[in-house]
Amino acid sequence: MPELPEVETIRRQLSSAGVAGRRIEQVRVRWERTVAPLSSETFCSRVCGRTLLAVDRVGKWLVFRLDGPENLLVHLRMTGGFYLAPGGTPEGAHDRAVFHLSGGLQLHFRDPRKFGRLRLAPAPEGVGPDALCVSACVFRQRVCQGRRSIKAALLDQSRIAGIGNIYADEALFEAGIHPLHPAGSMDLDVSAALCRAVRKVLRAGVRNGGTSLGSGRSNYTDLNGKSGGHREQVKVYGRAGEPCVACGYPLQKTTVAQRTTVFCPHCQPQE
DNA sequence: GAAGACCTGCTA
DNA sequence: TAGCAGGTCTTC
Numbered sequence: 001m002p003e004l005p006e007v008e009t010i011r012r013q014l015s016s017a018g019v020a021g022r023r024i025e026q027v028r029v030r031w032e033r034t035v036a037p038l039s040s041e042t043f044c045s046r047v048c049g050r051t052l053l054a055v056d057r058v059g060k061w062l063v064f065r066l067d068g069p070e071n072l073l074v075h076l077r078m079t080g081g082f083y084l085a086p087g088g089t090p091e092g093a094h095d096r097a098v099f100h101l102s103g104g105l106q107l108h109f110r111d112p113r114k115f116g117r118l119r120l121a122p123a124p125e126g127v128g129p130d131a132l133c134v135s136a137c138v139f140r141q142r143v144c145q146g147r148r149s150i151k152a153a154l155l156d157q158s159r160i161a162g163i164g165n166i167y168a169d170e171a172l173f174e175a176g177i178h179p180l181h182p183a184g185s186m187d188l189d190v191s192a193a194l195c196r197a198v199r200k201v202l203r204a205g206v207r208n209g210g211t212s213l214g215s216g217r218s219n220y221t222d223l224n225g226k227s228g229g230h231r232e233q234v235k236v237y238g239r240a241g242e243p244c245v246a247c248g249y250p251l252q253k254t255t256v257a258q259r260t261t262v263f264c265p266h267c268q269p270q271e
Numbered sequence: 272g273a274a275g276a277c278c279t280g281c282t283a
Numbered sequence: 284t285a286g287c288a289g290g291t292c293t294t295c
Contacts, residue, residue, distance in 0.1 A: 078279095079279080079280090094279090111278095112279055113277085113279050148272085152272090219281095258272090258273070258274080
């Protein structure tokens with residue numbers, strides 16, 4: 001679930017919550033695979049005693065800077081998230097790891113579906129430039145290549161990092177491009193328009209504190225357990241069958257790159 | 272590329 | 284109860 005705007009929202013909240021400067025005194029790993037390929041013992045021994053310096057973001061990765069060569073890299077995947085609690089707070093049913101920080105603060109990593117991952121490395125690998133601030137030139141170079149569909153290219157984190165299924169559909173709608181359009185055969189002005197659309201929808205997502213769809217507890221919530229406010233701004237994702245906000249034509253649902261895809265056949269013609 | 276794997280919770 | 288889900292990995 002969390003894409004770039006959701007991860008950025010959590011990053012900002014962690015930063016302003018005063019996590020930086022605290023020492024990691026103890027770590028409890030409650031689901032072994034969360035820290036794979038390390039064992040929980042190895043993970044804990046390498047993290048305990050380190051001080052959190054800052055919280056950064058690279059694409060969908062959260063980067064907790066530590067006072068050493070290794071940083072704590074966190075990928076939330078589908079249902080991961082953090083919350084802060086006072087020392088002594090019991091672990092929640094879906095907590096997969098809990099960091100006990102100096103000053104009596106607990107950082108809980110919660111992840112119902114257990115897909116999220118905690119890694120120790122200097123930086124995430126195989127991740128392209130961040131989609132939030134990519135230039136039209138770099139965007140075209142990296143994304144608008146090859147015969148794959150443009151939607152598949154947008155989702156490929158090694159080309160450009162941070163776009164997920166929701167914002168891919170939103171950006172393609174914004175730019176009026178069919179999701180199956182071949183990535184490598186777009187005119188300059190079309191790829192520039194898509195680049196602007198990508199930045200526009202991601203920035204709007206960040207401004208609104210991320211997107212939450214559905215209503216379940218496995219849904220995205222920020223550090224304070226609040227749902228994202230961007231849902232009302234979503235124009236196509238999750239709105240199949242509803243009238244297009246621009247032309248009124250019913251939005252169509254299909255599958256592209258093995259992902260649910262919603263688009264307007266009228267505003268995003270195949271050719 | 273496409274399909275399956277990894278997982279649980281929610282909805283129809 | 285079956286089917287579906289915002290994301291990656293691995294293996295054809």
